[in-house]
Amino acid sequence: MYKLHNIDGKAKRGELHTVHGVIQTPVFMNVGTAAAIKGAVSTEDLKQVKCQVELSNTYHLHVRPGDGVIRKLGGLHKFMVWDKPILTDSGGFQVFSLTSLRKIKEEGVYFSSHIDGKKIFMGPEESMQIQSNLASTIAMAFDECPPYPATREYMKDSVDRTTRWLVRCKDELNRLNGLDDTINKNQLLFGINQGGTYEDMRIEHAKVISELDLPGYAIGGLAVGESHHEMYRILEAVVPHLPQNKPTYLMGVGTPQNILEAVERGVDFFDCVYPTRNGRHGHVYTNHGKMNMLNAKFELDDRPIEEGCGCPACTTYSRAYIRHLLKAKEMLGMRLCVLHNLYFYNSMMEEIREAIENNRYSDYKAEKLERYNNGN
Amino acid sequence: MYKLHNIDGKAKRGELHTVHGVIQTPVFMNVGTAAAIKGAVSTEDLKQVKCQVELSNTYHLHVRPGDGVIRKLGGLHKFMVWDKPILTDSGGFQVFSLTSLRKIKEEGVYFSSHIDGKKIFMGPEESMQIQSNLASTIAMAFDECPPYPATREYMKDSVDRTTRWLVRCKDELNRLNGLDDTINKNQLLFGINQGGTYEDMRIEHAKVISELDLPGYAIGGLAVGESHHEMYRILEAVVPHLPQNKPTYLMGVGTPQNILEAVERGVDFFDCVYPTRNGRHGHVYTNHGKMNMLNAKFELDDRPIEEGCGCPACTTYSRAYIRHLLKAKEMLGMRLCVLHNLYFYNSMMEEIREAIENNRYSDYKAEKLERYNNGN
Ligand SMILES: [Zn+2]
Ligand SMILES: [Zn+2]
Numbered sequence: 118m119y120k121l122h123n124i125d126g127k128a129k130r131g132e133l134h135t136v137h138g139v140i141q142t143p144v145f146m147n148v149g150t151a152a153a154i155k156g157a158v159s160t161e162d163l164k165q166v167k168c169q170v171e172l173s174n175t176y177h178l179h180v181r182p183g184d185g186v187i188r189k190l191g192g193l194h195k196f197m198v199w200d201k202p203i204l205t206d207s208g209g210f211q212v213f214s215l216t217s218l219r220k221i222k223e224e225g226v227y228f229s230s231h232i233d234g235k236k237i238f239m240g241p242e243e244s245m246q247i248q249s250n251l252a253s254t255i256a257m258a259f260d261e262c263p264p265y266p267a268t269r270e271y272m273k274d275s276v277d278r279t280t281r282w283l284v285r286c287k288d289e290l291n292r293l294n295g296l297d298d299t300i301n302k303n304q305l306l307f308g309i310n311q312g313g314t315y316e317d318m319r320i321e322h323a324k325v326i327s328e329l330d331l332p333g334y335a336i337g338g339l340a341v342g343e344s345h346h347e348m349y350r351i352l353e354a355v356v357p358h359l360p361q362n363k364p365t366y367l368m369g370v371g372t373p374q375n376i377l378e379a380v381e382r383g384v385d386f387f388d389c390v391y392p393t394r395n396g397r398h399g400h401v402y403t404n405h406g407k408m409n410m411l412n413a414k415f416e417l418d419d420r421p422i423e424e425g426c427g428c429p430a431c432t433t434y435s436r437a438y439i440r441h442l443l444k445a446k447e448m449l450g451m452r453l454c455v456l457h458n459l460y461f462y463n464s465m466m467e468e469i470r471e472a473i474e475n476n477r478y479s480d481y482k483a484e485k486l487e488r489y490n491n492g493n
Numbered sequence: 494m495y496k497l498h499n500i501d502g503k504a505k506r507g508e509l510h511t512v513h514g515v516i517q518t519p520v521f522m523n524v525g526t527a528a529a530i531k532g533a534v535s536t537e538d539l540k541q542v543k544c545q546v547e548l549s550n551t552y553h554l555h556v557r558p559g560d561g562v563i564r565k566l567g568g569l570h571k572f573m574v575w576d577k578p579i580l581t582d583s584g585g586f587q588v589f590s591l592t593s594l595r596k597i598k599e600e601g602v603y604f605s606s607h608i609d610g611k612k613i614f615m616g617p618e619e620s621m622q623i624q625s626n627l628a629s630t631i632a633m634a635f636d637e638c639p640p641y642p643a644t645r646e647y648m649k650d651s652v653d654r655t656t657r658w659l660v661r662c663k664d665e666l667n668r669l670n671g672l673d674d675t676i677n678k679n680q681l682l683f684g685i686n687q688g689g690t691y692e693d694m695r696i697e698h699a700k701v702i703s704e705l706d707l708p709g710y711a712i713g714g715l716a717v718g719e720s721h722h723e724m725y726r727i728l729e730a731v732v733p734h735l736p737q738n739k740p741t742y743l744m745g746v747g748t749p750q751n752i753l754e755a756v757e758r759g760v761d762f763f764d765c766v767y768p769t770r771n772g773r774h775g776h777v778y779t780n781h782g783k784m785n786m787l788n789a790k791f792e793l794d795d796r797p798i799e800e801g802c803g804c805p806a807c808t809t810y811s812r813a814y815i816r817h818l819l820k821a822k823e824m825l826g827m828r829l830c831v832l833h834n835l836y837f838y839n840s841m842m843e844e845i846r847e848a849i850e851n852n853r854y855s856d857y858k859a860e861k862l863e864r865y866n867n868g869n
Pocket of ligand 2: 805806808
């Protein structure tokens, strides 16, 4: 499944073979929450911005249009017309961040839908069933996302429950993958490491879940309020205790800097809403730092967002035009900024892969950050 | 400039030669009010939906980003990256429909900006100067858009003033086209016929403005509240008094039915916000009538909006997916519906041109309307 091409320091250059094709890592997964990338970006467009993996949110699709609807339509790949890999999260994060009246029990979580207040129950089995209906390439385990900060006592209980839930996820997905009418019988399960900022708990949990021999492991519960310094410290502590010959996925992270630092610590899967969310606000990433396209200084600037960028925005349109579109609240302005940002992230991952292949990751990272932070 | 290929009944099949290429008529101009097609559609996309002419609004661009800015950036073609023809309206219609505190004088109109309330004056010379800065292919004359209904007396004064303004527009555009630093020295001026629903006034005005020998003539002040029947009656009365060997433009019209009827009465230029506005609301045009894509019956419908349609939406995405996007308020849903609608309109104009070439317009129209109105 997973082939490690090279290791440079701790940075991994690998590839994950799936029924929907090969994922070259390190990879940034492009977030399309409700089976669409926000900013009027289609799966056709994703092909133009070097996207390898699309990520959709199980909770959102469960409540609308319903995973039953998507199953009847042949699964998420057919629904959104994307034949490359798709990763679905477990729904857990949204259950813990979007819903109200949550009750966590051993069997799972009782909560109210954020759309219509409808009572919903989701446990490990339900999450696997929904993700099996969606038929994504990679399903994520259903875990508890503990609040930050949490006491040691709370965290211990939570992590233990997450471990028990992971076993149930594995059993249920095995069962589902064995059913005749399952759309994707090769759906992969990634486990999730928790433990907050408690290194010992993180490490202990990493060891326990590694024994389950899953196709990949994620680090969850980071980038939830702790400092970047703390996040890097946890990565340094825990990544060595996750299998090196499996994907290592840092969930929901992050800025270009975060990604560069995490790759150096052995992470090779990422996802984040920043490029799409920032793009919709006219904030764009360049090799010389972030720019606010609404800035008055771009009024007469006929250069592209970034000189030399091959994205659909930069190959045609000027900063002046994009600024005007954003000022006039034309959706096209958001679309162009989102396309540029996704292209920027996906291109950076290409550079990262090449640097690791050439055993010069550390130099690459230093140069990239120098240019990015100092705008030169 | 204008070449008449064929006349079938009164229907004209012509072409207008411009510095930005040839326009095959009858033509539907695609509306991009603020130098962008609403619904996140770019000029790159316009190429995919068979657009021949883009139409932008002078008033909107004058207030934002300012025609001075666009001039400094090389004109509207360079600004929005579109090398085919662009028509700009005069700003008159918006001045009369969007602004407050209007005062109409012989010299022009005093009014307040709809964005910041700023006092603005626009007369024939100002409109020509702004449009010359925008450097569109075709500039429209600055006319008064009288209220509907208007008394004969009001209409007489208004039409007479519009005639005097037209002479001033012609003189001013001639002067501007002769200046060294004018971006498009070949900018064409279309005159506008007014007179409300008073046939005699319409005809008299048509005769007077025809003598100015302009490159094209529009019929303004229709589709402002009168019945379709009245509109067709006015077209039957006035079109024969406008030069047949020039473009005949019915401003702001309309539905597929309106266009089919107007072509039969000798009109060959059209523009309308319906395909974009309706698309943004999930209302799409098909050969079997209009459909509301939010309708529950499309929940599991894996067919395209219209079978056989070659637009970017129909060649890839299903009704079920588009419905989901609209329900989830994903901008992509609007974009796909707008692209389909523009493709539908532009394709219908292709069919119309072919039917006139083959001297079977009347049959074509009957068949098209039968299918459209009865959904079969
Ligand atoms: Zn770019
Ligand atoms: Zn279509």
